[in-house]
Amino acid sequence: MTELQARFRHGWPGFTLDVDLSMPARGVTALFGSSGSGKTTLLRCIAGLERAPLGRLSVVGEVWQDDRVWVPTHRRPLGYVFQEASLFPHLSVMGNLRYGIRRSSDGSAAALEQAIELLGIGHLLERKPAHLSGGERSRVGIARALAVNPRVLLMDEPLAALDLKRKQEILPYLKRLHEELAIPVLYVSHSPDEVAQLADHLVVLDGGKVAAHGPLNDVLSRIDLPIRLGEDVGVAIDGTIGAIDASWSLARVDFVGGQMWMRDHGLPVRKRVRMRVLARDVSLATAQPEGSSIQNALSGRVDAIAPDEHPGLVLARVAVGDTIVISRLTKRALDTLGIAVGLNVWVQIKSAAILE
Numbered sequence: 633m634t635e636l637q638a639r640f641r642h643g644w645p646g647f648t649l650d651v652d653l654s655m656p657a658r659g660v661t662a663l664f665g666s667s668g669s670g671k672t673t674l675l676r677c678i679a680g681l682e683r684a685p686l687g688r689l690s691v692v693g694e695v696w697q698d699d700r701v702w703v704p705t706h707r708r709p710l711g712y713v714f715q716e717a718s719l720f721p722h723l724s725v726m727g728n729l730r731y732g733i734r735r736s737s738d739g740s741a742a743a744l745e746q747a748i749e750l751l752g753i754g755h756l757l758e759r760k761p762a763h764l765s766g767g768e769r770s771r772v773g774i775a776r777a778l779a780v781n782p783r784v785l786l787m788d789e790p791l792a793a794l795d796l797k798r799k800q801e802i803l804p805y806l807k808r809l810h811e812e813l814a815i816p817v818l819y820v821s822h823s824p825d826e827v828a829q830l831a832d833h834l835v836v837l838d839g840g841k842v843a844a845h846g847p848l849n850d851v852l853s854r855i856d857l858p859i860r861l862g863e864d865v866g867v868a869i870d871g872t873i874g875a876i877d878a879s880w881s882l883a884r885v886d887f888v889g890g891q892m893w894m895r896d897h898g899l900p901v902r903k904r905v906r907m908r909v910l911a912r913d914v915s916l917a918t919a920q921p922e923g924s925s926i927q928n929a930l931s932g933r934v935d936a937i938a939p940d941e942h943p944g945l946v947l948a949r950v951a952v953g954d955t956i957v958i959s960r961l962t963k964r965a966l967d968t969l970g971i972a973v974g975l976n977v978w979v980q981i982k983s984a985a986i987l988e
């Protein structure tokens with residue numbers, strides 16, 4: 633058994649968390665859902681801060697809860713990162729990191745060193761928390777959680793308290809965690825953008841239940857989910873930089889089923905990238921577009937159509953080879969062009985963001 637398996641039924645009057653999930657043993661699983669959907673309650677059950685009767689939890693082969701076993705929180709080798717990193721003001725950064733380790737049996741000098749390196753805080757070790765920026769404090773908070781050499785890292789909206797600039801500053805470090813940590817990371821977020829940048833897997837919670845669960849793009853490309861992302865509906869496509877056209881400052885991203893030209897961000901050929909393609913930036917045509925300023929036209933087939941939040945709009949799911957994109961179009965366009973499931977169409981992608 634190599635993954636994280638969690639089965640809990642737990643709640644209060646008016647709310648029940650009712651989940652039975654298997655999450656991968658490494659990589660970032662994002663827990664996404666509206667306020668009150670049970671994301672924090674699920675993390676707290678995993679941490680042992682809530683005790684769901686008849687619950688079952690095993691983390692990478694080790695049982696932390698079942699009918700007979702209950703490992704108390706302080707014996708669970710886990711890191712928990714909250715919105716606000718509550719550091720001890722009288723201790724230096726190093727003192728704060730060491731304090732976390734002393735309380736755990738699993739912390740090791742190697743884990744501490746790796747955490748300091750991963751979060752890029754080596755130059756801050758002697759500082760007191762009062763002399764750190766919000767972003768630096770968050771990085772120290774994450775390093776402290778990692779220094780105990782956890783078997784799972786739980787992160788509850790670690791960026792929520794930061795402004796946009798600080799978020800941008802810290803995201804590269806979170807991406808490194810995603811690439812370099814060999815443990816499962818459960819990451820609660822309200823932000824579809826953050827989820828698209830960081831997650832490999834996505835769990836969508838709705839009213840305490842799992843509305844969808846699976847590899848990131850399988851879930852993002854579902855257009856039938858009750859939870860709607862509004863302007864943020866879209867997919868994340870993994871690919872590699874296939875070529876650079878220096879004369880036009882463009883980079884070609886190759887993915888399963890096609891290629892797209894995008895603005896060149898100086899990334900080298902063969903670099904793996906993730907593209908975020910929002911449904912509002914994707915239009916459909918029934919004939920191959922000519923004389924269009926939109927350079928990325930891909931041939932695909934409509935495989936589902938669903939209503940959008942707005943009564944005048946619909947979402948169409950299109951398979952471009954093995955890659956799914958979503959287009960948001962008006963009902964009138966759908967009707968006029970005769971777009972229906974099974975129709976071959978041209979997909980025009982006006983813009984896409986490269987998420988390294």
Ligand SMILES: Nc1ncnc2c1ncn2[C@@H]1O[C@H](COP(=O)(O)OP(=O)(O)OP(=O)(O)O)[C@@H](O)[C@H]1O
Nearest residue numbers: 644646647665666667668669670671672673674822
């Ligand atoms: N100890 C508690 N006693 C009673 N109700 C609680 C308790 N903890 C949470 N709740 C309720 O359970 C529901 C789920 O809360 P939870 O914090 O898990 O949601 P969430 O998805 O993390 O929300 P948010 O995104 O706002 O943080 C909410 O309705 C909340 O008010």
